[in-house]
Amino acid sequence: MGDIFTKLGESIKTTFKEATEQTQKSVDQTVYRTELISKKGELKKLYQQLGIAVYEDYKEEKQGAEYEALYKKISSFLKEIELIEDKVEEIVNSQKDSFDTYKREVKTTWNENMAAEARPQPGPDGVEVMKICNQCNTGNHVEASYCISCGHKF
Numbered sequence: 001m002g003d004i005f006t007k008l009g010e011s012i013k014t015t016f017k018e019a020t021e022q023t024q025k026s027v028d029q030t031v032y033r034t035e036l037i038s039k040k041g042e043l044k045k046l047y048q049q050l051g052i053a054v055y056e057d058y059k060e061e062k063q064g065a066e067y068e069a070l071y072k073k074i075s076s077f078l079k080e081i082e083l084i085e086d087k088v089e090e091i092v093n094s095q096k097d098s099f100d101t102y103k104r105e106v107k108t109t110w111n112e113n114m115a116a117e118a119r120p121q122p123g124p125d126g127v128e129v130m131k132i133c134n135q136c137n138t139g140n141h142v143e144a145s146y147c148i149s150c151g152h153k154f
Helices: 002-059 068-116
Strands: none
Touching: 002 068
16 A cells, blocks of 8 residues: 555655656746747848839839848848747647656556556456445555545545
């Protein structure tokens, strides 16, 4: 019985650690998404500046006006946005993979524990002997101190 509590304690520690890691990844994701929104806002302003400049040249019938500085800024922002989007995607995938791995580990651990747990032995007539809770009529292990369903103390 003590072994199950030890494993339960380890499981709780592992769960806490995983929750902490998932929370940090969510915070990182939020930081990058905030930066992404900011960059896209700045990019929109650059596009507006370019549009205004091109239109003003059109109105004045200017030919060959130079927009190289704006083109470079726009290209730079597009590259930065792409890098940030890649980081966000990496965090999302890492978070998902990490959590899926954790869920598999927990499931495997508990399945192993349940398989190793002592099961009630069948009686001479081949029927499994169980302790029945007089509160909820649930079958429990013969050595159980409390009902697994309602928690009633035997």
